[in-house]
Amino acid sequence: VMCADPATTEQIADLTEAERTALTGPRRPIVLLRRRTRPGGPRIADEVCPGSPHIGVLLPYTPVHTLLFGLPGDPPGPRVLVMTSGNRSGEPIVTDDEDALTRLAGLADAWLAHDRPIASPCDDSLLRVRPDGTEQVLRRSRGHVPRPLRLPVPVRPALAVGGDLKNALCVGDGEHAWFGPHIGDLGDLAGLEAAGRAERHLLRLTGVTPTLVAADRHPGYHSARLARRRADELSLPEPVSVQHHHAHIASAMAEHGLDGARPVIGVAFDGTGYGDDGTVWGGEFLLADYAGHRRFAHLAPAPLPGGDAAVANPCRLALARLWAAGLDWDPRLPSVAACSPEELGVLRRQLERGLACVPTSSMGRLFDAVASLTGVCHRAHYEAQAALELEAAAGEAREADTVAYPFGYTDGPGPLRCDPAPLLRALLADRRRGTPAP
Template sequence: MTAPVTEAVRRRVTVRGTVQGVGFRPFVHRLATDLALAGFVSNTASGVLIEVEGPPDGVARFCDRLATQPPPLAAVIGVGVEDLPVTGADDAFTIRSTDRSPGRTLLPPDTAACDDCLRELADPADRRHRHPFVTCTHCGPRFTIATGMPYDRAVTTMTGFPMCPACAREYGDPGDRRFHAQPVACPDCGPRLRLVPAAGSGVRPARDADAPAVARALLTAGRIVAVKGLGGYHLACDAMNARAVDTLRARKERGGKPFAVMCADLDAVRRVAVPSSAELAALTSPRRPIVLLRRRAGQNPLAPGICPGSPHLGVMLPYTPLHTLLFGLPGDPPGPRVLVMTSGNRSGEPIVTDDEEALTRLAGLADAWLAHDRPIASPCDDSLLRVRPDGTEQVLRRSRGYVPRPLRLPVAVRPALAVGGDLKNALCVGEGDQAWFGPHIGDMGELTTLAAARRAESQMRRLTGVSPELVAADRHPGYHSARWARRRAAQLTGRTPVFVQHHHAHIASAMAEHSLVGTTPVIGVAFDGTGYGDDGTVWGGEILLADYAGFRRFARLTPAPLPGGDAGVANPCRLALARLWAAGVRWDPDLPCVTACPPEELTLLERQLARGVACVATSSMGRLFDAVSSLAGVCHRARYEAQAALELEAAAASAWDADGSAYTFGIAAGAFDPAPVLSALVADLRRGTPAPVLAARFHRGVARAVTEFCLRARQDVGLGTVALSGGVFANALLEEECARLLGGAGFTVLRHGEVPPNDGGLALGQLVVAAHERQEE
C-alpha cells in the first residue's frame, strides 16, 4: 500500500530584532537544509525575510527553532508568519542579496573575540595566526564600524579593505562561520598595526606583528602606551608599577579617581580581587564590561595608586585580539599581567578615536601609540557595572557591549530625541515601542564633548532610522545640553523642546525600564547630587508620587544652604559646616570638618551663610552624604566627583556587620530633617566612636527614613510600588538596605538594571515623559 503524500505548505516569515551581522542568514540556511525545505532568506531594512516550503511538520519545526534557538549574538523580538500559495519548489534553499527597501533593523553591539577566533590567533598553523583583527559572525566590532544600515560591508569602515580571494571565499560560503561577517579580513588584506613613538622618547617605531611586542616591552619598562581599541583609545601602563601608575595619574590630572584595570586572564583577576561566581559570569560575558570587584586584602600586588580610598576595583578582561597580543601568546617574552586601561582622553574631554587627533590630544600623556588604520565610526567607552548579592546587575555606565541594543518601551512614543543631562551624558532616541541609548559621552562642559554629542546624535539617527518629531531635555536653564536641545529642536522640528524636571525623569526612567505602563503612580525615591527644582532651588532628596504624565512632591530632605553653588561641591568640609549651621549645631574646634578649614576660611564661610551670599538652598541627599563624610572625618576635599560619598560608603561597609544601629531623622509632614542625625553623630564623635561605625549608622538611618515615608505614602494614597533612582543609588549599601526594608514592608521595589540609576539613564525618562506630554496636547 502506498503511503499518502503529505501536502506541502509555504510560509513567509519575517524576523525582527538584532538579526543582521550575527550569522542569522547562514543559521537559517543550515536549519532549512537540515529539514529538507525549499525557499530563500534575505536581509531587509526591517530585519530578515524568509520564504520556506515543505512538509507541514518540517515548516512548523523550522518556525519554532527560529525564535528559540537563534545564533549567540542574535536577539529576536518578533516573528511574523504568513501563509502563501505553494509553488511546488523542490530546489535548494538559497541566500539572496540584501533587500534595501525602507524599514528598520537592529544593529548588534560590539562583542568580545570568541574562543574560535582566539584559537586561530594562537595557532601558528592558521593563516590568521597573530592577526590582531581576527573576527567572525559570532564576535568583534559592529556598532563602532557601522556607518549606515542595512548592515553590509559597504556601510562599514571596512569598506576600504578589499577582501583577498581566501577571505572572499569564506565570506561567500554559507557553511563558513565568516559568511557575511562584515569585518572579515586576514594579514593579507586587513587593517595594519603601527607603533608610533613620542618625539624624543627613544622608542623605535614598529609595524604589524612587531608592534604588540614593542608595546609590551614598553609597558614592562614602566612606560605609558596609548592603545587603540574598538571604540577609542586607552592609556595603558603596568598596574603593578607604582611609578608608572603615579606618572599616568599626574599626566592625566586625574586626582584620586580610581583607575580601571585589564587582567590578562582569570588567574590574574583572582590575584588582585575576590570575584563571586556571578561577577565572573559578568566579566566573561561577550559584553566584557568593567565589573566592580572587592579588592583582595593583604599582599595585593597592585600599585597603591590604582584605587586609593576604595575597597572596590574596576576589572575587565581582554576583549579584542589586539589586547590578547598585548599581553602575549604562549612563548612570547613576558610582560605585565595586569594593565591600567583608562579612557584615552584628557580630564573632562571625550574619548579619542581619530589617529591623527590622538597624536596631538594625547601628546604629553603617552610615550607611544599602538594604532591601526581601521577607522572608528562611533566612539564607545567601556561599560561599567556592579553585581548585587542576589546576582542581578546594576549598570553604572552603559556603552560598549550594550549600545545600540534597544530597550522595549511600555508606552508607544512618537519619534523623539532626548538629550539627557550635563553629567554622564548619554542621549536616547525612540519610536513606537523601542528606545535606543547612544554611547556614554561624559560631562557636557567642554566644546569637544558637545561636538561628540552632536556626532553621537547624528550616528544614532542614521543607524536607527528615527527622525525626531520632538526633542526632550532637562529643565535646568543653565545646562549646556538644554541649550543644545533648543537648537536641535528648532532644526529638526521647528518647535521648542519639552523640558522635563530632572527627578521626574529619573523615576520615569526606572518605570520604563521595568515596563510599567504608567497609569498608576509609583512612590519615586529620587536621590542625587544636583537637579533643578521647580521652585528654582537645588533638589536631590525627593520622594515623589509620579507617573509619566506628572508628579507630586510628597516629601523632601530639609534644605540647607549650598555655599558657592556647584563650585562648592569640591569642599565637603564646607558642606558639613553649612549643614551644621542650618541644624543649629555649633562649629566647635574638635569637629573634623572645622579642623579641616583654616580660620580665615571659617570666618568667610560664616559671613557667607549669615548673609546668604552665593548660597542656594538644596535638598540634595548627595550633598548630605558629602557633608557627613567630612563631619565623620573621612573626606574633607574632593578631587573627583562623588569622592566623599564613595569613601563614606567604603567606611560604612567595613563596619556594616559590626554595628546594626541607625541614626534617626526628624520626621514631619513633607520633610525629613537631618538635624537629629547630625547632633547624634557629633555626640558619637565625642565618645570616640570610629568613623566606619558613624558611616554605617548614617546609611541605615537614611534607609529607615525612606521606608518611613514610603509607608506614609502608602497609607495616604494606597500606592505599593517604590522606584529607587538617582546617582545616590549607585551606593550599594544604601540601595540594598532600602530594598531590604521596603521589601520587608510589603512593597514592590523597582531598582535599575541595564539603565544606569545616575544621569546616564536620564534620557530614557525624558523620552517617555515628553512623548506622553505631547500625546496629551
C-alpha cells in the same frame, strides 16, 4: 584594571560565579569586584581606586589587548594592566590621532596609532552584580548600545538629549528605545561635537525621524540649548523640558515594565538636579507617573556655599549643614580643623549673608557632609570621592553597630521635610564619645 584572564582576576579580587559570567560574556564590561587583600598574596597598588574596597576589572576584548599580555611562546608579560580611556576627566574619548597629540599632551609617554579611523567611539560599559546574581548596569555603553530596549508603553518618534553631566542620547519610537554611547560632560566644544556625531550616527542606525525633542529642564544647560537648536533645525515644536528627578523615576518605572496606569512613590537621591522651584534638588520623594509628578517630601535644604566650589570641599558642606541645623562649629570637629581661620571666616560671612548660597536638598551633598564630619574626606579630588570613601568606611563597620541615626520631619504647608538635624546631633555625640570611623 585589565586582567589577562579570570585566573589572574581571582588573585586580586573576589569573584563569584555570576561575576565571572558577566566578566567573560561577549559584552566584556568593566565589573566592580571586591578587592582581595590576602596576606602575602598579589595586591594592587594603593594608588589604584584609592579608598575603595572595590576595583573595576575587565578582560581583553580586542586583538591589541591580547598582544599587550603576550601570545603563546612570547616572553612572560604583565598579567594585570591599569587601563584608562583616552580622554581628560569629563571629556569625550579622543578618537583622532592628531587630536590626541594636542588634547592628551602631557598625559601619555608613547602613542600607538592605526591606519583605520574610528567610526563610532564607545566607552566601556560598567556594571555590578547584585547579591541575588542579577546585573545592575551603571554605565550603558560598549556591548549594550545601540541594542534596543523594549518600552512598556509606546512613544512617538523622539530624540532625548539629556543633561550636561554624564551625557548619553536616546532615541525612541513605538515600543523601543535606543541609547547612544556614554559621551561625558557637555561643558566644552569637544563634548557638544561628540554629542552631535552620536546623534547623527544613532538616527542613521535606527532610521527614526524625531517629531519631538526633549531635554533636562535646567535652563542653563548646554543640552537645553542644543535641544532648542535641534527642534528649530527639524522644524519641530519647542522641546519638552523634563524635570531631572522625574526622569530618574520614569526610567526606573520603564526598567521594571510599569505602564504608568497607577502612580508610584518614587525616591530619587543624587547630587544635583534643577528643581521646579529653581533650587538644587537631590533628595526627593515624588508621586509620579509618566505624565507628571508631585513633590510630596524632600530632604530639608541647606546652603550650598559657592556652588560647585563647595562640592570639591566637603568640609564646607559639613559646616553649612551644621549652620542650617543650628549646631555650633566646635573647633574639635574634623571639618572645622580642616579649614583655615580665613576660610572659616569667609564661610561664616557667606552663610550669614546668603551670598552665592543656593539652597540644596541633595542627599549626595549630605553624604559629603557626613564624610567630612566623621573625618573620612575633607577635600574631593575626583567626582563622588567623599561619598565613595564614606561607603567604604561604612562597609568596614557593617557588623560593628546596627543602630541607625534618626531623621526628623516637619509637617506644614507644602511637602514634608526630612530633617537631618537629629542625625547630625547623634553623629556629633558619637564623635565626642570617641567613636572612630574605620
